[in-house]
Amino acid sequence: MSATNGVLVVGAGPVGLVAASQLARLGVPVRLIDVLEAPTDESRAVVIHARSLEMLAALGVRPQLEARGRRVDRFEIADGRTGATRAAVDLTGIPSRHPSMLDIAQPDTEAVLAERAAELGVVVERGVELTALAQDADGVEVTLRTAAEDETARFGWVVGADGAHSTTRHLVGTHLEGGFHGQHFAMADVEVETSLAPTTGRMFTHPDGVAMLFPLRETRARVIFLVDDPGDAAAPTLEQIEALTEERMAGRVRVTGSHWLTYFEIHHAQVPQYRHGRVLLAGDAAHVHSPAGAQGMNTGIQDAANLAWKLALVARHGADPGLLDSYQEERHPVGAEVVRVTTTLTDVGTASGPLAALRDAAMFVVGHVPALGEAAAERLAELTVGYPHSSLSVRHGAHRHGTAKAGEHAPDPEGLRRADGTPVAVEELLERPGFVLLVHGDDGALGDVLGDLGTVVPLDADDEGMALVRPDGYLGLVADTTDPDVLRRYLADVLRVPAAVTAI
CATH class of the missing domain: 3.50.50.60 (FAD/NAD(P)-binding domain)
Incomplete structure (x- = not known):
């Protein structure tokens, strides 16, 4: 090496x-x-x-x-004492080819x-x-x-x-x-019996500390509890996990066995x-x-x-x-x-008294206003992460209404289909290592400029332009032209790749 x-x-x-x-x-x-x-x-x-x-x-x-x-397509926040659902986030409508969590x-x-x-x-x-x-x-x-x-x-x-x-x-x-005040959690992989849907992840609010339940395969689940400092104990006992589950999940879940138990501390x-x-x-x-x-x-x-x-x-x-x-x-x-x-x-999740009432009211609003629920789902799925203000996100020319912007995650390209007529996803294009340059119009010398940094993918479209998809799936350069010099300048001046690499 x-x-x-x-x-x-x-x-x-x-x-x-x-x-x-x-x-x-x-x-x-x-x-x-x-x-x-x-x-x-x-x-x-x-x-x-x-x-x-x-x-x-x-x-x-x-x-x-x-x-x-296990695919989990819903996340709920519930009251750990009564079991009442305070807010629910439906992941099935998020703008991703994978509209769920994978537990x-x-x-x-x-x-x-x-x-x-x-x-x-x-x-x-x-x-x-x-x-x-x-x-x-x-x-x-x-x-x-x-x-x-x-x-x-x-x-x-x-x-x-x-x-x-x-x-x-x-x-x-x-x-x-x-x-650095530190928060302590008890965490366990356990076998459970419950009537709760196995396709829903949950956080239970409780004055003594939040509890979380993530279904895994078959009857296995992950449970997590905010707890007091356990001192020198390395792990909770199964009996302690059983009691925490009964107390903070409104009696809706029963632990029947364990695979792994531990305490850990987080310092935010x-x-x-x-x-x-x-x-x-x-x-x-x-x-x-x-x-x-x-x-x-x-x-x-x-x-x-x-x-x-x-x-x-x-x-x-x-x-x-x-x-x-x-x-x-x-x-x-x-x-x-x-x-x-x-x-x-x-x-x-740990609030009590007036703060708990305020929290529950806010969660009710989130759970009953579709736009807020959709926004919460996208945020939970981390689809809102982007780099619009990054020095690597460059727009050349006018922005066309409805098109993706530099710094956003690249959407699936329109008009690109497999032999059977089904659409091709951007993640499939990224299976080939390197950048993906999506080109509307004449791709000309763009392949020579990009060289072995990636792949040029021509698209059928009325408007001329190009979009450079980074290997992490985000858009770097978005341009209303296919001028090779625009791409060359981006590679040399923004990504700082030597001119010799990007020369025709």
Whole structure:
């Protein structure tokens, strides 16, 4: 592996596996390490939202994930004492090819992603710990420890995806900033008996603390409870989980057995910078927050998708490293919003007295005003994430009413169909690594300009123009012309790819 362009990914959870796989797809040499000797059997994250599933579909793993999970098309907020539904979010109408949540145990998610990584030539090196790093203008020198020896290696870049207690974060000298009062949760994978629909995820409000229920396959479910500081206890007992379930889920759920029990503490915080020279942080290494809304793993997966294509442009195609500043520019505000919203959800769910009455009234409005319910569904599914104000989002010429804007997620292209007449989705186009350039009109020399950065896809349309879909599915350049110079200037001036790469 060349020290100048090879990437070390630290952490083989979902975020690290997605980062490594996407880098490998884009032709970047990758080494993936994890300090654990074996994959975790702890199922901490269990929900994949629609936006993440679109990205994972482009990676080629959607069918395998769906085979191991359960589709959940509704999310309810209910009173944990009476069982009354306060608000319901219907996901079946969201603007995605995957109008639901996919509930799947994290070990299953990791197994599918590890298989895909191996297909791409990336094998997880287990029992390998990052113990030191030092960087200069040309690369990063690291010390990797195994049971047998310490190894010194050099890489062009390091991606820290090693979780909430990130060693990478510590070694670059940064720390999480935010609410450090700490909140404690009891979490368990259990077998349940319930008359509640298995296609609905739920959050129960209760003065003693919120409770959450996510159905998994068959009779298995994930339950989560906000609890008092458990002290030195590493995990709750099954009897404690049974009691919490009975008390905070209005007696609607009965626990009949357990697979895994744990306590964990959340500090609602974020690092101030995601990029530290040649070291970049993603997922829980960069932000931690409440599990309310099941946003954590999804935010991390989308961090990885955003970062990987930019790092590939720099490591493989010689783009100016300044391009990587856009990772901070685009993803830090998303992480900050997730921290804010999940903190609010947790606090609101625990309200009592007049605040509880106000909360219930607000939820009633959300549940009975269709526009508000639709907006809540799209937000829960993370379909509202976009980068309209990013320096990478460029509009050339006039905007046509009704068309997508730069920085938005690319819609499925109109007029593009398979041989059987069914429409082609943008996620299918992104199964081929790199950018996708959608062209209305004469594509001329555009393929020569784009080169091996991606694929040109001609579309039938009356209006001339082009749209450059980034590998993470978002629109970079949107133009009302097919002039090759417009594309060339975008690649050279905005993405900072050397002129030699984009020359005809």
